[in-house]
Amino acid sequence: MTELSIVQALNRGLRCAMESDPKVLLMGEDIGKLGGVFRVTEGLQKDFGEDRVIDAPLAESGIVGTAIGLALYGYRPVIEIQFDGFVYPAFDQIIVQLARMRYRSAGVLQLPITIRMPFGGGIGSVEHHGESPEAYFASTPGLRVVTCANPVDAYWMIQQAIASDDPVIFLEPKRRYWQKGEVDLSETLTSVPSMYQAKVLVEGSDCTIICYGPTVATSLHAAALAAQDGVSLEVIDLRTLSPLDLVTMEKSVKKTGRAVVVHEASSSGGIGGEVGQCLTESCFYYLQAPVLRVTGYDTPYPPSRIEDVYLPDVDRILDAVEKSMSY
Amino acid sequence: MTELSIVQALNRGLRCAMESDPKVLLMGEDIGKLGGVFRVTEGLQKDFGEDRVIDAPLAESGIVGTAIGLALYGYRPVIEIQFDGFVYPAFDQIIVQLARMRYRSAGVLQLPITIRMPFGGGIGSVEHHGESPEAYFASTPGLRVVTCANPVDAYWMIQQAIASDDPVIFLEPKRRYWQKGEVDLSETLTSVPSMYQAKVLVEGSDCTIICYGPTVATSLHAAALAAQDGVSLEVIDLRTLSPLDLVTMEKSVKKTGRAVVVHEASSSGGIGGEVGQCLTESCFYYLQAPVLRVTGYDTPYPPSRIEDVYLPDVDRILDAVEKSMSY
């Protein structure tokens, strides 16, 4: 067991991927000497050279677009988008080109590209540094979208994402970057669970909390508090937003009869609505209450001094549980 | 009453808006002499001049970005995006700049910009000409998203969109462009219903069909067939996707106890999921069955020779109604 922060785990995971496959290369802004603004790529350019850790021109569409070319040539590019808020200039290349290349070529061409992106709020920074764009990607056929919530998943999932032959949007919960945990580096990529499986982190019987990324820690905290009050919450870390692991969620909801989805992104059009609708379709007779949502509000991300009110917290989760239980 | 196609109604509506407000100007690719690839702007450059009907360079981000500047200067730009599939290069300008300018400036700046876009499939064309990108926009705070399904709405809603001080994404159902209808041109912009209201097109008691844009005609057809079989469907044309007119939908669902949402866009992350989840939250005890979805499948848009299988049709709607009724 090795204690690592999420940043360190990602760094190690990237290193492993680069060591085991010479076709893996990293591209992004400031990922070379600087090691990225969050230091996720620290030291990698020094060890793997400028040819494999590429400081790209300041052009996100250009980064994704040239990575597509590199992937067509046989490389396995791992892109860093510096912040969630800066991914949108690359949207066309991601949505129209990256997501569809396999489909449009009837399987002849594939683009094993991973796009890493810090996401979510809560770091007290300025505009565009606290976004949650996951739904745009998760609703796009052809993309895979996953997110890690702890160092263990960070370490393994980044390697799984890179090994995947599908394009993967890999979301890193930026305000949890420095959260530490014990990682068993002796396991192997194939022995750990697939990144397309959700994980039941806490078993419970009264209500299911469904969360991912930065809200996992909040949800675990809520579950601990609820337990003190005799309410038994089951906490599921989704991990994968596309595909959704409905099997794991359904099993839980059929048991508890209630669910609350927690995410930082706005409610409208968010993952919560899709999860809620899917669970309602498949567990209609089991649900004692509608699936409820605890999310960021339907506004742009607010100035950081009031972001704590915007972000789901323990109280709002517990309120939602209470509301669910009162149906 | 004047008989107009949707194309003609839009053209007339644009003309009215330009006549009544000299600040209204049109920008887009090929909208001048050509009158747009669907001829929606036919004749307008001739009558209003090149200064108000602007053939822009071939750069969608540039079109939206400069329109933002023009709006800041006091203009009211109406943009034509040639096809749904070509809007993505402008995504950053739409999502990050257009949608948020009012918010970030605390109301000092406003961007009364309308982005017109043909959307949906079914015209037998090549790749990227049959997309339904509405959920990306509808889930973005700060944007309004509306769609017309007939000449009357085309004529009035385009004028309402232009008159709105919010940025509006205006979706035009391309395969219905040539559908005709009688328009009463003597009404006034304020006497017709707000574009933010859904319309109950057919009243019914057994199940509510919620649709918009190109699927409205299909749903009306389904309702007519169902009626022959003694099944009474209520058909709601959403018209507005942001905001969703939940009041109208709830009223209907509380009456029928069942709902089927129909759209061409993929199911995952689509409007249907959001509508379903919202209705389940607010009408939990009224619903006899889960809200069901009849949508495009979760694939990229397929080659046109099989698009008819991809697109929701009458049979699929009636199957869903049957399924709903069997709960």
Added chain:
Amino acid sequence: MESLEATVQLLSSMGELVDDPQFHSTLDGAALLALYRDMVLVRQLDQQATALQRQGELGLWAPLLGQEAAQIGSARAMQAQDYVFSTYREHGVAWCRGVDPVDMLRFWRGTAHQAWDANLHRFYGYQVIIGAHVLHATGYAMGMSKDGRTGTGDLEKDQAVVAYFGDGAMSEGDVNEAFVFATSFQSPVVFFCQNNQWAISEPTRRQSVVPLAQRAQGFGMPGIRVDGNDVIACHAVTMAALDRARAGKGPTLIEAFTYRMGAHTTSDDPTKYRDSADDELWRSRDPIDRLRIYLRAQEILNEKVESELASEAAYLAERMRVSCRELADPNPLTMFDHVYSGPDARLERQRLEVEAILADQETKVN
């Protein structure tokens, strides 16, 4: 338009050879005849496809009429190891890369998005999104450099990429970003811009107030303006740019100045926005005519060869006509293939749903 640099021309519109201080052709009579053959067949291909669209067999077609020299000249300058990224109009380039014209039709008929193996032909396929593929081309070229597949000094083996796009595309952010990446990484890519003077209904001056080749200087690469209706010049400048790329000296932008003699696509009506006088002027500059005049004068081409070529063209047209009508619609269930590399539960459910629907329809029909 102020002309920064002269337009390279090696064969005048009168069919006479002309000298250029910098570029020279290495093509012998047989090679020129081969180019002529390509141009004639590709024009036939184009006309046949246009006809098939008129007959309702294709959903759409984007004619290359008038751009044969630009496409054939540049494409025949490539070698097998090169790789090509193109738009929806490069049927002539596709032809040179060995793509079966019938496979080209599949896209326009709507039976497939991409109907050939891009890696086999080293031809990526039709890209509809203006400019997007120019970045792919640049990335692909970056890969060649990384793998040491270029710049070794062996021009027979060294690889390069050619990216085709139009005058309209010059305005897209993606194309300009491609220029940034290609120059920053000195990638072996030739940017081949066919300035056919129109982006649908918009004249080139809407996109640029100076010749497009001049854009190159702003990014620090050579820009060459070539007579796009002169197949010999197009061949020569592309050879030079490819050699430069292969030698590891980085990208070049070529502007082939030509004219879209037909409509933008079969859905377009150019009489709405342009002068028929222009059409006439450019008919007198027809890229095929001028080579024919030269070849006839040189007696490389004669009646006999022309009539053999005419039958070959007729045969091609016939084959396209017949095969196009035979192109079957895909099985709708293939809609669910290749969205992902592996199975997907939701897609599996949807596939079953469609299977049931189709079976049901089958039953109803019978």
Added chain:
Amino acid sequence: MESLEATVQLLSSMGELVDDPQFHSTLDGAALLALYRDMVLVRQLDQQATALQRQGELGLWAPLLGQEAAQIGSARAMQAQDYVFSTYREHGVAWCRGVDPVDMLRFWRGTAHQAWDANLHRFYGYQVIIGAHVLHATGYAMGMSKDGRTGTGDLEKDQAVVAYFGDGAMSEGDVNEAFVFATSFQSPVVFFCQNNQWAISEPTRRQSVVPLAQRAQGFGMPGIRVDGNDVIACHAVTMAALDRARAGKGPTLIEAFTYRMGAHTTSDDPTKYRDSADDELWRSRDPIDRLRIYLRAQEILNEKVESELASEAAYLAERMRVSCRELADPNPLTMFDHVYSGPDARLERQRLEVEAILADQETKVN
């Protein structure tokens, strides 16, 4: 880097006036002293904000250290009727547009996204998304032309726009598209690129292999490279470009070659990626020092004026310190304001929810 055109300089780094064949300064002693004052105060503003960030009062700050001449020189060339679009680093420009430094702090403290009336100051505000605002600037300038507010011949009234951005931004599609639109419509916009040689950790050569000013030629507009640490030259070239724009002759690109003497932002650590030797070299080219040397030599500046200025600066710093700490957090309910022009049912529900939560917290606290 091959230098296409000479760098315009009017005041050497030794503080001596130099001649330029094309550009001349019209500034008298008083005007120069005013520029000096601006630069000194803006540097103070910058240092104070950096200190406040260190003390935890701001979430972030992007220092302008070293770029005072580029910002003050260009901004003082503008007139009241002009309009400015800027990035997150143009505190000096904001200062010249009359923005209260305390309002600047609100953004970095996280109490507001945009804390001043853009139309009042004719200064649009901080834009974080690299390059996005350059299109807005171009559109705004298009509006000026449309309304006949430019090109009338009255240079006192004719309007123009200045768009600020960095060397890194030159790679973004949006900036290049802005060049396309501005030249296509001959809009009255001056593109002012501060090439501070770094985009965070990336040197300018990653973005371009030729001087950035050269990009202009590719789009058909003049490009001027100016010594960005020479406030007199920055003023002169911006004046010339603005006059040109006002006269209806279209856009100009100015590359002000300068150096980011500090960190990218307070979160950045430049020792990770750049040589301290460079820092020293550029300290010797400090934009304030060189003007001071000149003004002292001309006896426009003396001890007395310097010390008055020092107290003014100290007062500014003190005011920022005090006022920053007093900047209250916004009422969380304002989060729901101005998403749309009118009420929205869903937001109203959410606002009520937050109201209840806040009331509840209030109760718990009491």
